[in-house]
Amino acid sequence: MNNFACYRARQLDAEVLIDAICQITGTSESYTSQIPEPFTFIPQGYRAVNLGDGSIGSPFLEIFGKPARDTGYESERNNTPTAAQRLHMLNSTHIQKKIEQGPKINSLLRSGSNRNEILKNIYLTILSRPPTxxxxxxxxxxxxxxxxxxxxxxxxxxxxxxxxxxxxLFRH
Structure with a gap:
């Protein structure tokens, strides 16, 4: 890697990942502030990458390593995949509900006249490429x-x- 001959795959940042999941499913994420402020209101559909305050977050962002932004350094972020992250993606009701109840998922399943067309639309939506x-x-x-x-x-x-x-899940 001395000459930048390759790029190591890195897990997506927590904010990017939840925004991608919400965009694919057509759902939104609810955020809360750790600091009790009377005027903290995050509108529904607000993207996590636009959260300016480090004290505002969600359980998903916490599990996936969103930093508190105490220092402002990128090294504060931990993008190393953990067992808790894998379990959350594999088994959580949070992700399962987004998939099962997402309006975009339901429209995807009705998007084609046949199985191949629906399959192609799903791959294009989630992976941005057609299936092989x-x-x-x-x-x-x-x-x-x-x-x-x-x-x-x-x-x-x-x-x-x-x-x-x-x-x-990874940037490659």
């Missing part, structure tokens, strides 16, 4: 296990898997 041939084949093989009645479940599982993939 092998990804399409793998999904069809997985979705066929559910039958016609379980297609929504198969797509929800795919969305959950893509949102937990290194391609989504």
């Amino acid at each position: 041939y092998s990804e399409i084949q793998n999904f069809h093989q997985y979705a066929n296990k559910f039958g016609r009645a379980g297609q929504r479940t198969a797509f929800m599982d795919l969305i959950w898997a893509l949102m937990n993939s290194p391609e989504f």
Whole structure:
């Protein structure tokens, strides 16, 4: 790495990650201030990257290493993936509710006339690229296990898997 010949993959900052999740799902995050101020009001839909006050946050931001901004140095931030972060993405009701109840997710599932079109729209929305041939084949093989009645479940599982993939969680 002496000549900057490669770029090491880094986890997205906490604020960027929650904003991406909210944008994909069409949901919003609620923020609170650790300092009890009577005039602290964060409007719904406000992006985490725009939070100017270090005392305003959420449990997600805390788990994913948002710094308190005591010094203003970037070294104050901890972007090292932790077990708590992985468990939050994999098992939390917070992320699951965003996926299951997100209006954008529901419109994505109704966005195409066939399974391939919906699959393509999901990949473009979450990973900003179309699915590869092998990804399409793998999904069809997985979705066929559910039958016609379980297609929504198969797509929800795919969305959950893509949102937990290194391609989504890391800057590379």
